[in-house]
Amino acid sequence: MVLARRASRLALLLLLLGILPAAPSSAGPRLTHEYDLKAAFLFHFAQFVQWPPEALPEKNTPLTIGILGEDPFGKSLDEIVANESVGGHKLLVRRFQRLNQADSCHILFISSSEKGRMDEVLSRVNRRSILTVGETKDFAQRSGIIGFVVAEKRLRLAVNLAAANVARLRISSKLLRQSEIVGPLRLQE
Amino acid sequence: MDLHRNTRSGSAPQGGPGPVRHGAPGLVLAFLLLAHVPASAQTEQAVEPAKALKQLSLEELFDLEVTSVSQKPEPVSKTAAAVHVVTSDDIRRTGALSIPEALRYVPGVEVARVDSRSYAITARGFNGTTANKLLVLIDGRSVYTPLYSGVFWDAQDAFMEDIEQIEVIRGPGATVWGANAVNGVINVISKSAANTQGFLVTGGAGNMERGFAGARYGGALGPRAFFRVYAKAFDRGPSKLPNGQDAGDASRMHQGGLRADWTPTTADGVTVQGDFYGSGIDRRSAGPTDISGGNGLARWTRAFSGHSSLQLQGYYDRTKREIPSTLNEALDTYDLTLNHHLAPAARHDVVWGLGFRLTDDDVRNSSALLAFLPPRLTQRLYTGFVQDEIALEADRLYLTMGSKVEHNSYTGFEYQPSLRLAWMPKPEQTLWAAASRAVRAPSRIDRDFFVPAQPPYFLVGDSTFQSEVLYAYELGYKSRPLTDLTASISTFYNVYDKLRSLEAGPPFFLANGLNGRTYGVEAEGIYQVSRMWRLSAGYTFLRLILDVEPPSTDVGGQSQEDDSPRHQAYGRSSLTLPHNLSLDAAVRYVGELPNQRVPSYAALDARVAWQPAKTGEIAVVGQGLLDSRHPEFGKPAARREVGRSIYGKATLWF
Numbered sequence: 006m007v008l009a010r011r012a013s014r015l016a017l018l019l020l021l022l023g024i025l026p027a028a029p030s031s032a033g034p035r036l037t038h039e040y041d042l043k044a045a046f047l048f049h050f051a052q053f054v055q056w057p058p059e060a061l062p063e064k065n066t067p068l069t070i071g072i073l074g075e076d077p078f079g080k081s082l083d084e085i086v087a088n089e090s091v092g093g094h095k096l097l098v099r100r101f102q103r104l105n106q107a108d109s110c111h112i113l114f115i116s117s118s119e120k121g122r123m124d125e126v127l128s129r130v131n132r133r134s135i136l137t138v139g140e141t142k143d144f145a146q147r148s149g150i151i152g153f154v155v156a157e158k159r160l161r162l163a164v165n166l167a168a169a170n171v172a173r174l175r176i177s178s179k180l181l182r183q184s185e186i187v188g189p190l191r192l193q194e
Numbered sequence: 195m196d197l198h199r200n201t202r203s204g205s206a207p208q209g210g211p212g213p214v215r216h217g218a219p220g221l222v223l224a225f226l227l228l229a230h231v232p233a234s235a236q237t238e239q240a241v242e243p244a245k246a247l248k249q250l251s252l253e254e255l256f257d258l259e260v261t262s263v264s265q266k267p268e269p270v271s272k273t274a275a276a277v278h279v280v281t282s283d284d285i286r287r288t289g290a291l292s293i294p295e296a297l298r299y300v301p302g303v304e305v306a307r308v309d310s311r312s313y314a315i316t317a318r319g320f321n322g323t324t325a326n327k328l329l330v331l332i333d334g335r336s337v338y339t340p341l342y343s344g345v346f347w348d349a350q351d352a353f354m355e356d357i358e359q360i361e362v363i364r365g366p367g368a369t370v371w372g373a374n375a376v377n378g379v380i381n382v383i384s385k386s387a388a389n390t391q392g393f394l395v396t397g398g399a400g401n402m403e404r405g406f407a408g409a410r411y412g413g414a415l416g417p418r419a420f421f422r423v424y425a426k427a428f429d430r431g432p433s434k435l436p437n438g439q440d441a442g443d444a445s446r447m448h449q450g451g452l453r454a455d456w457t458p459t460t461a462d463g464v465t466v467q468g469d470f471y472g473s474g475i476d477r478r479s480a481g482p483t484d485i486s487g488g489n490g491l492a493r494w495t496r497a498f499s500g501h502s503s504l505q506l507q508g509y510y511d512r513t514k515r516e517i518p519s520t521l522n523e524a525l526d527t528y529d530l531t532l533n534h535h536l537a538p539a540a541r542h543d544v545v546w547g548l549g550f551r552l553t554d555d556d557v558r559n560s561s562a563l564l565a566f567l568p569p570r571l572t573q574r575l576y577t578g579f580v581q582d583e584i585a586l587e588a589d590r591l592y593l594t595m596g597s598k599v600e601h602n603s604y605t606g607f608e609y610q611p612s613l614r615l616a617w618m619p620k621p622e623q624t625l626w627a628a629a630s631r632a633v634r635a636p637s638r639i640d641r642d643f644f645v646p647a648q649p650p651y652f653l654v655g656d657s658t659f660q661s662e663v664l665y666a667y668e669l670g671y672k673s674r675p676l677t678d679l680t681a682s683i684s685t686f687y688n689v690y691d692k693l694r695s696l697e698a699g700p701p702f703f704l705a706n707g708l709n710g711r712t713y714g715v716e717a718e719g720i721y722q723v724s725r726m727w728r729l730s731a732g733y734t735f736l737r738l739i740l741d742v743e744p745p746s747t748d749v750g751g752q753s754q755e756d757d758s759p760r761h762q763a764y765g766r767s768s769l770t771l772p773h774n775l776s777l778d779a780a781v782r783y784v785g786e787l788p789n790q791r792v793p794s795y796a797a798l799d800a801r802v803a804w805q806p807a808k809t810g811e812i813a814v815v816g817q818g819l820l821d822s823r824h825p826e827f828g829k830p831a832a833r834r835e836v837g838r839s840i841y842g843k844a845t846l847w848f
Contacts, residue, residue, distance in 0.1 A: 037247065037258045045247035045255060053252075081244035089248075120621075124588060157283065158725065159256065167497030170461050178417035182388060183256050186457070 042160050043140070043153055044082040050112055050136060050151065051091045053177040060111060060134040061094055068094040069109065073101050073126065074116030104129060115139045115149070123147065134173050145187045150174065152187070163187045274594060274614035274626035275367070276302065276670055276684035276716060280360040282385075287768055287778045289801040289815030289843075291354065291403060291428070293382060294347050298799075299764050299780060301732035302364040302684070302716035303378070306784075306827035309834035310402075310433040310443040311348040311475055314827045317364045317378030318686065319712045319738045319758045323827070327634055327664075329367065329375040332382045333467060335491055335509050338374055339525065340553050340573060341566070343637035349485045349513060351449050351471060353410055353424040355394055355845070358385040364716065365686060366632035366666045369581055369596045369612040370545070376632045376664050377688075384467075387412055387420040387455040393848050400815075400841025404429045404444075418457045425450035432476070433834040434823050441834045442478035447471065447485075463495040480518045487513035505533045521566075522558035527551065541588075545596075546580040555638065565647035566638055573603040592616045604636045605661050622674040629668075633661040640694060640704055651701040660706050663691045678722040688712045693740065696750030707746025710755075712738045726770040734762040759785035759794070774805040787827070795824045810846045815839075 051068055061068065068091055070082070086096045101107045104126055113135050119126055120141050127148050130137060137149045144152035145163040150172065152163040162184040169176055247255065278300050290296035294313040297305050304321045306314045316325040326343035329336065330350070337350050360382050367375040390412040397407035408426030415421055427448040433441045451469035458464065470488035477483060491509035498504070511527040533547040553573050557566040581596025597611035612630035619625065636659045643655035670684040688711065695707030714736040721729045738755045742748045764782035771777060778801040786794040798820045803813035816838070818824070823837035 038244070041244035041247055042255065042258055044244060045250070048248050049252060049255070084245050085248045121589065159258065161256075166457065166463075167461060167503065170459070170497065179252060181418075182391070182414075182420075183252060185389065186386065186463070 038081075039155065039160075040078050041081045044078045044085050046153070046160070046162075047082060047112060047114060047138065048085045048089065048096070050138065050180075051096060053180040054112075054136055055175040055177075056111060056134050057173045061092075064093050066094060067097040068111050069097045069099055070112045070114070071099050071101055071107050071110035072114045072116060073104065073107050073119055075118035076100055077116060107135075108133065110135060112136045112138060115141075115144075117141050123149075131168060131171060136172070136174055137168075151184075154185075161185060272592065272616050272618060272624050274592070274616040274624075274628055274670075276364040276668065276682075276686075278302075278362045278364075278718065280362065282355075282357055282359060285354055285357055285360075287776070287801060288766075288780065288799065289778075289813065289817065291406065291841075293350055293352060293360070295817075296354070296357075296360060297362070297380070298782065299730075299732070299766060300362045301718045301762075301764075302714070302734050303362060304758055304762070304784075306787075307836050308827045309441060310430055310836065311445050311473075313347040315345070315347065316758070317362070318688065318714060319736055320377065320754055321758050321827075322754070324639065326637060327374070327377040328380065329371055329378070330380045330382075331371075333384050333491065334493065334507055334531075335489060335511060336374075336527075336529070336551075337511075339513075340555050340571075340638055341523065341525075341557070342639040343374055343634060346485075346513075346515065348445075348473065348475065349471070349487065349515070351426070351447060352382060352384065353408055353426055353449075353451070355396065355408075356384050356390050356410060356422070356424065358383050358389075364684065365628070365668050366610070366612065366630040366664060369598050369610055369630065370547075370579060374634060376634045376662070384453065386465075387422045387453050390422045391420065394845065395847075396843065396845040398813075398841050398843030400839060402431045402837065402839035403841045404431050406843075415454070415456070419454065420456075421452060421454040423450070423452045433836045436825065436830060436833055436835060438823075442476055443834065445473060445475040445482075447473035461497045463493075465491075465493040467491050477518075483518075484516040485514070487511070502536045503534075505531075505535075507531050507533075519561045520563060521561065524556045524558075526554040528553075541585040543583040543585075544580065547578070549575075549577040551575040551577075557638075562647050563645070565644045566642045567644055568642065571638065571642065575603070576601045589621070590618050600635075602635045604641060604659075608633045608635065608661055624672045626670050626672075627668065628666070630664075630666045632664045632666065634664070635661050643704070652699070653696075653702045654704075656704045656706075659694075659704060660692050662693050662706070665689045665691075679719065681717070681719040683715065683717045685715050686713060694751055695742065695746050695748035698747040698749045702749070705746060707743055707748050708740050708751050709743050710738065710740035712736065728768040729766065730768075731765045732763065736760060736762075753789045756789035757787055759787060761785040776803045776805075777801070778803075784826070790827060790829050790833075792825050792827060792833075795826070796820055797824075809848045810844070813843045813845075815841055815843065 047070055070086065082098055086098050089096045099110060107113055113130060115126055115137060117140060123141060124147065127137060131148055136151065138151045139149045140153040145165040148165060148168045150165055150168045154161045154163050164176065164181060164184040165187055280296055280300060285296045288296065288299060294305055294315060297303050297315065303317045304315065306321060308314055308323055312323060314321045314323050314325055316328050320327050324342040324344050329338065330345045332350065332352065337345055339346055360380065363379040365378065367379040371379050390410065392412055394410045399405045406428035408424065410422055410424035412420065412422035429446050430444060432444040435441050449469060449471035453467035456464045468490040472486040475483040489509060489511040493505065493507040495503060495505045508530045514524045516522045529551045531547060531549040533545060535545050537543055556570040558569060577598060577600040579596060579598035581594060583592055583594045586593055594614040597609055599607065599609050601607050610632050612628060614626065614628040616624055616626045639655065640659040641655045641657055644651055645653040666686060666688045668684065668686045670682065672682040674680045690710045692706035693708035693710055695705050697703050697705050697707060716734050718732040719730065723729055736758055737760060738758060740752045740755050742752060762784050764780060766780040769777040780799045781796060783796045784794060786792060797818045799817045800819060801813055801815045803811055805811045818838045823835040825833050825835045828834065
């Protein structure tokens with residue numbers, strides 16, 4: 006009886022020390038919160054997209070990630086971007102309510118709260134070198150550049166290459182390889 | 195008029211009383227009870243902190259599971275048509291090994307297995323082994339045969355793992371899709387080569403599926419060019435005669451192909467693909483039916499902006515069918531299409547296109563039984579279409595109008611207009627209505643068909659046979675009343691004119707002597723009960739009324755009224771269990787076909803799969819589990835029945 010209790014205590018101790026593998030966490034997939042993951046992707050986009058030189062004229066021009074409309078990220082985007090820079094350009098997060106404030110950013114996340122005027126927003130920014138990112142239905146099909154799509158519990162990217170081309174942005178093949186190409190350059194119809 | 199096999203061989207005595215059905219309600223109940231376990235078992239896992247995420251590679255990020263899907267309900271589809279999409283996940287989870295089997299759980303579609311390899315497939319009525327009101331495209335290539343305006347399903351195969359989705363549009367799609375899109379369009383779309391990188395090897399065996407194997411390899415030709423090659427083969431067992439005897443229609447098939455996708459610039463996309471295949475289907479009476487063929491397709495897309503693009507596509511397809519002592523057919527198809535998408539003004543989204551198709555059909559009449567005269571026929575089809583989607587009110591009200599004009603070698607000019615309206619009173623609701631006209635142009639069976647091959651004839655085609663005409667009126671509603679529930683209902687009222695009749699003889703002859711009406715309701719719902727459990731259900735009601743138009747003396751065509759089931763229903767459960775297990779079960783009911791004396795039946799399909807590692811999966815699939823066998827199509831004298839099928843399958847990818 007005593008022995009059994011000791012054995013179970015030992016097992017508990019080993020478990021706490023991480024020596025004995027805890028079955029559930031090793032069996033299942035790694036989990037994340039949806040908006041933490043989306044924030045991490047916004048950070049990665051800064052690395053995998055090349056802007057034309059005139060969009061980042063000076064070495065000390067910050068690379069700005071803008072959020073238009075309601076911010077779904079909470080603190081996570083600020084946490085991820087804090088003290089980071091890409092190619093010498095410091096990363097900066099800004100939040101906008103009005104569209105004309107957003108003209109100077111490099112990545113623009115257009116919140117679902119702007120759904121009602123998505124076409125208007127996109128037609129205004131789509132000739133600037135702004136990587137538009139959204140999560141509303143058919144965002145990339147409707148000439149946004151990168152759409153977040155949650156399918157099978159995983160985050161997938163829909164990329165409108167034609168829209169990226171108009172914005173003079175080059176998206177790394179490393180990112181494209183894992184994305185679905187949509188819009189007029191969708192590879193099959 | 196069964197061109198799939200020699201009808202003379204099908205005179206088997208009818209069996210005793212109908213097949214015995216072993217009910218399995220206990221099994222269904224067990225699935226339902228099991229489903230309650232996992233929903234709560236998954237909530238304890240640790241979640242990656244936001245800051246740690248930026249250290250991960252892209253590959254690792256793509257592999258993370260998100261704990262909660264966006265709370266905001268996505269708007270439902272605003273398409274003003276009855277559309278159902280079979281996803282690659284649906285194909286995998288139903289265990290479908292062929293395209294027809296993947297269409298079993300689509301509302302409004304009739305899938306009847308005729309024998310080991312043939313299917314009768316249609317939407318909204320008029321089913322048959324030579325069903326002629328459905329357009330089927332595989333990656334933009336029409337698989338239509340001008341012999342009877344239908345599809346030889348035994349010649350169509352694909353590497354199932356590489357199918358991205360199958361879009362099924364019920365109702366006329368003739369404005370954009372053209373000839374033959376009368377009652378529906380089935381569009382099989384394969385994945386881009388960029389999305390099928392690496393090795394995938396699959397294989398398995400069972401009682402009906404005696405053995406099957408396939409392999410695919412995808413690689414990169416450069417940073418913007420990808421390719422894949424694949425090969426597959428199967429050996430399928432025979433169906434049964436009604437008396438339980440082996441019907442002698444075992445078969446083998448092999449197929450291979452490649453696809454390359456290249457984006458030379460950010461504005462251009464080029465796809466080149468091709469397949470070849472060969473198959474032998476045994477027959478009891480004579481040598482096996484031999485099917486072979488191949489195709490090559492090239493497509494170039496150029497984008498001018500987010501709203502404007504141009505697409506040019508060309509393909510060549512050759513298919514051969516040799517049915518010893520019945521007929522030998524070789525068909526060559528050359529097809530060229532140009533599509534232009536543009537937004538000429540605010541609120542307007544226009545698509546227009548031009549197309550040319552040349553078919554060269556050569557039927558060597560190798561028997562005294564039947565003949566197509568002239569044996570060889572070259573036909574040219576010219577098409578042009580324009581369609582404008584007008585946003586009367588953005589995100590609220592859309593009007594789509596357009597027409598196709600085509601010129602075919604038999605009847606000359608045909609026009610196929612449509613008018614569609616979609617209204618979204620709320621983002622999660624779409625109410626739509628449509629009115630369209632579509633035609634089914636004559637096929638060789640209508641015009642050039644003679645039985646027997648020499649006079650005196652018993653049956654002759656009609657050298658003046660006209661196009662069958664459909665006026666279709668549709669009304670539908672799609673809704674997402676709850677975040678996890680989507681539902682849709684589609685109704686239609688179709689008015690047909692100049693349908694094919696069989697006029698009294700001798701000789702019997704074909705004519706446009708029937709008119710008719712069909713109406714029906716198709717409903718479906720998908721409910722995501724929990725992250726682990728998804729339920730879906732569908733119901734189809736269909737009624738056909740055909741009338742003989744004087745002076746017709748129809749003696750056969752009108753019986754098509756009873757070639758389609760009046761009621762069809764299905765329910766599906768897809769369950770993801772702990773320990774990388776998944777469990778799928780589906781029940782379907784198909785009403786009787788009075789004209790064929792095929793009784794109604796219910797079938798249970800189930801699949802259990804285990805994914806022990808991220809690179810492999812083992813599955814056991816059972817199809818038609820409720821009875822040892824049942825008929826799905828065909829009059830008793832020529833009928834085949836397909837038995838319960840159980841197979842195991844292993845898949846590895848790396």
